[in-house]
Amino acid sequence: AQRVTQPEKLLSVFKGAPVELKCNYSYSGSPELFWYVQYSRQRLQLLLRHISRESIKGFTADLNKGETSFHLKKPFAQEEDSAMYYCALNNYGQNFVFGPGTRLSVLP
Amino acid sequence: SAVISQKPSRDICQRGTSLTIQCQVDSQVTMMFWYRQQPGQSLTLIATANQGSEATYESGFVIDKFPISRPNLTFSTLTVSNMSPEDSSIYLCSVGGTLYNEQFFGPGTRLTVL
Numbered sequence: 001a002q003r004v005t006q007p008e009k010l011l012s013v014f015k016g017a018p019v020e021l022k023c024n025y026s027y028s029g030s031p032e033l034f035w036y037v038q039y040s041r042q043r044l045q046l047l048l049r050h051i052s053r054e055s056i057k058g059f060t061a062d063l064n065k066g067e068t069s070f071h072l073k074k075p076f077a078q079e080e081d082s083a084m085y086y087c088a089l090n091n092y093g094q095n096f097v098f099g100p101g102t103r104l105s106v107l108p
Numbered sequence: 109s110a111v112i113s114q115k116p117s118r119d120i121c122q123r124g125t126s127l128t129i130q131c132q133v134d135s136q137v138t139m140m141f142w143y144r145q146q147p148g149q150s151l152t153l154i155a156t157a158n159q160g161s162e163a164t165y166e167s168g169f170v171i172d173k174f175p176i177s178r179p180n181l182t183f184s185t186l187t188v189s190n191m192s193p194e195d196s197s198i199y200l201c202s203v204g205g206t207l208y209n210e211q212f213f214g215p216g217t218r219l220t221v222l
Contacts, residue, residue, distance in 0.1 A: 045212075086150060090209045097153075098152075100150045
């Protein structure tokens with residue numbers, strides 16, 4: 001069965017420090033993976049898609065099929081990065097599975 | 109990306125009543141999705157709504173409890189029937205992207221059942 005895990009419910013880092021939000025998945029085929037972010041009192045919005053290999057707001061994520069991971073990284077965290085982050089897996093349009101989410105808190 | 113709106117944005121309802129949530133998209137889309145986000149939890153897919161056919165429900169969700177309408181390619185409704193406090197959640201609709209298989213979400217409807 002498809003599953004997405006995010007081991008940390010809460011991650012606190014200081015401003016300027018590197019941050020890594022972990023995501024692991026279980027899926028038998030070739031997955032499509034995404035990171036979504038929800039800032040306080042805002043709607044859930046797409047941050048990154050693995051297929052486009054982009055960097056958004058300084059965040060990157062690399063799909064590692066060997067480790068079945070899709071960790072989100074940023075070299076220097078900013079206070080405005082504080083939000084809830086969800087890793088998600090799409091089974092080619094059949095359904096979308098979300099991880100439990102990690103709350104990132106960037107301290108001044 | 110699509111612009112998605114939902115009504116109502118929030119509501120407080122009595123046990124045993126029903127609430128219908130509307131989702132409007134600014135472009136025609138084939139599939140619309142309904143999710144539930146219970147307090148402190150992640151998103152769980154309730155059903156997929158295709159225009160012109162019955163919605164497809166995920167395990168644990170049934171049509172009698174969550175009837176869905178999809179009258180055209182830009183609109184869908186989700187009804188939460190015979191509500192109980194356990195139905196208190198944020199309900200979100202989403203649509204698929206056209207270029208990649210991502211999803212775009214509406215602002216959500218925050219439902220509190222007393």
